[in-house]
Amino acid sequence: MSHQSWAEPFKIKMVEPLRMTTRAEREAAIAEAGFNTFLLRSTDVYIDLLTDSGTGAMSDRQWAGLMLGDESYAGSVNYYHLEDAVREYFGYKHVIPTHQGRGAEHLLSQVCINPGDMVPGNMYFTTTKFHQQLAGGQFVDVIVDEAHDPENEYPFKGNVDPEKLQAVIDEHGSGRIAYLSLETNVNMAGGQPCSMANIRCVSQLCHEQGIPVYLDATRAVENCYFIKQREPGYADRSLREILLEMCDFTDGCTVSGKKDCLVNIGGFLAVNDDKLAAQARNLCVAFEGLHTYGGLAGRDLEAMAIGLVESLDENHMRARIGQVHYLGQKLIDAGIPIVKPIGGHGVFINAERFLPHIPREHFPAQALTAALYVDSGVRTMERGAVSVGRDPKTGENIYPNLELVRLTIPQRVYTQAHMDVVAESVSAVHLQRDSISGLRFTYEPELLRFFQARFESVIEKRVPTRSPETALSSSSSEK
Numbered sequence: 309m310s311h312q313s314w315a316e317p318f319k320i321k322m323v324e325p326l327r328m329t330t331r332a333e334r335e336a337a338i339a340e341a342g343f344n345t346f347l348l349r350s351t352d353v354y355i356d357l358l359t360d361s362g363t364g365a366m367s368d369r370q371w372a373g374l375m376l377g378d379e380s381y382a383g384s385v386n387y388y389h390l391e392d393a394v395r396e397y398f399g400y401k402h403v404i405p406t407h408q409g410r411g412a413e414h415l416l417s418q419v420c421i422n423p424g425d426m427v428p429g430n431m432y433f434t435t436t437k438f439h440q441q442l443a444g445g446q447f448v449d450v451i452v453d454e455a456h457d458p459e460n461e462y463p464f465k466g467n468v469d470p471e472k473l474q475a476v477i478d479e480h481g482s483g484r485i486a487y488l489s490l491e492t493n494v495n496m497a498g499g500q501p502c503s504m505a506n507i508r509c510v511s512q513l514c515h516e517q518g519i520p521v522y523l524d525a526t527r528a529v530e531n532c533y534f535i536k537q538r539e540p541g542y543a544d545r546s547l548r549e550i551l552l553e554m555c556d557f558t559d560g561c562t563v564s565g566k567k568d569c570l571v572n573i574g575g576f577l578a579v580n581d582d583k584l585a586a587q588a589r590n591l592c593v594a595f596e597g598l599h600t601y602g603g604l605a606g607r608d609l610e611a612m613a614i615g616l617v618e619s620l621d622e623n624h625m626r627a628r629i630g631q632v633h634y635l636g637q638k639l640i641d642a643g644i645p646i647v648k649p650i651g652g653h654g655v656f657i658n659a660e661r662f663l664p665h666i667p668r669e670h671f672p673a674q675a676l677t678a679a680l681y682v683d684s685g686v687r688t689m690e691r692g693a694v695s696v697g698r699d700p701k702t703g704e705n706i707y708p709n710l711e712l713v714r715l716t717i718p719q720r721v722y723t724q725a726h727m728d729v730v731a732e733s734v735s736a737v738h739l740q741r742d743s744i745s746g747l748r749f750t751y752e753p754e755l756l757r758f759f760q761a762r763f764e765s766v767i768e769k770r771v772p773t774r775s776p777e778t779a780l781s782s783s784s785s786e787k
């Protein structure tokens with residue numbers, strides 16, 4: 309076997325046909341969806357890069373695991389398989405399954421946050437911040453400055469800045485800090501990792517002052533892969549060893565199993581503290597389901613226990629990140645402004661630079677997601693001002709430094725040829741970028757607005773048209 313290639317360590321046993329659409333159909337579909345890719349029907353999408361969440365392909369072993377689902381209400385054998393796997397690979401003592409990641413965030417936030425508490429974290433994630441605020445906490449961003457600069461090639465842009473963290477502790481007092489919310493492979497920064505040295509350092513800083521540290525370990529294995537690649541001393545360590553070491557510095561984690569654990573639904577909360585676990589189990593019963601199923605079927609628990617182990621396979625993770633980097637490098641070569649270094653779960657286009665003629669208040673990233681969809685049926689997601697929302701105090705829109713379009717690669721789903729189609733489409737839209745216009749809200753939901761918001765063009769409809777030279781060579785989605 310070649311050790312240079314990232315070629316996938318699997319072959320394909322079952323296929324799911326994709327529907328090709330015409331440009332006219334896509335123009336109608338995006339208008340009907342209010343220029344929000346979340347509101348498109350999946351049957352109108354050709355290559356779906358909206359998210360890697362729950363969209364991965366399960367292995368034959370996971371599918372076989374579904375048949376071993378023990379659907380007893382209480383004490384299902386599949387729960388114990390998951391508990392064993394989390395204990396073995398993450399090293400935490402108590403495991404509480406939840407229907408997905410935000411269920412675990414809800415439990416952790418309700419148990420650990422008192423109204424008025426501060427919750428420092430390395431950049432916000434939408435649902436994480438939402439649950440922290442719902443519990444009366446206030447999120448404070450303590451990520452390193454490099455993370456806010458799409459061009460900065462710092463290898464660990466997910467790191468916490470210890471000085472920013474200490475400043476928050478000094479200002480509010482350690483008693484008012486609920487916990488450090490430490491995300492691995494920071495999603496909103498572009499899938500950027502934390503170094504082990506940083507996790508060690510900030511965990512020590514917190515623990516010395518009596519502050520717990522909870523990981524968002526949703527993409528922890530991708531983070532481990534980057535540590536192995538980039539951090540001195542880790543090249544010969546296995547992903548398993550790196551994950552255990554990382555978790556060992558912390559007090560517990562929330563996980564959305566829909567990413568690295570390779571399942572379509574599921575999540576869990578894992579903690580070491582007995583009292584906290586008991587409280588979280590009580591809330592789990594009220595909000596998710598009995599503490600041995602947490603809103604999941606027994607078969608879902610089994611698939612997650614198996615996927616968790618598969619995610620730690622070295623060849624699997626090399627292929628996963630290799631594919632993302634293949635697409636990212638193609639875009640860099642085509643002169644597309646993307647977040648660097650290329651991240652773990654997707655490629656993030658810098659929409660502010662891609663569409664400099666659209667002012668921030670007309671949401672260039674949102675407009676670019678719509679233009680890409682119209683061009684080729686590729687569905688992407690806005691990760692900029694629309695996702696951030698408004699300042700809860702002033703009600704004003706927040707404009708983060710990062711105004712991004714995320715091309716998120718589901719795990720084990722698409723081929724290299726699909727990545728080529730995506731790169732061709734992004735380049736084609738780039739050539740026509742001047743014809744793309746900005747958007748304004750026609751409907752703005754109060755909570756997590758990006759999911760269901762609707763928009764209209766700020767000027768009369770001017771969608772880009774492709775010249776024959778720039779059209780996809782095979783017009784693959786124009787059948």
Ligand code: F0G
Nearest residue numbers: 359361408409410433435495526564566
């Ligand atoms: N934490 C991170 C870092 C996430 O990326 C997500 C979900 C969650 C928590 C919440 O998990 O969806 O299972 O409730 N991210 C998805 C995404 C939605 O598209 O990035 P969930």
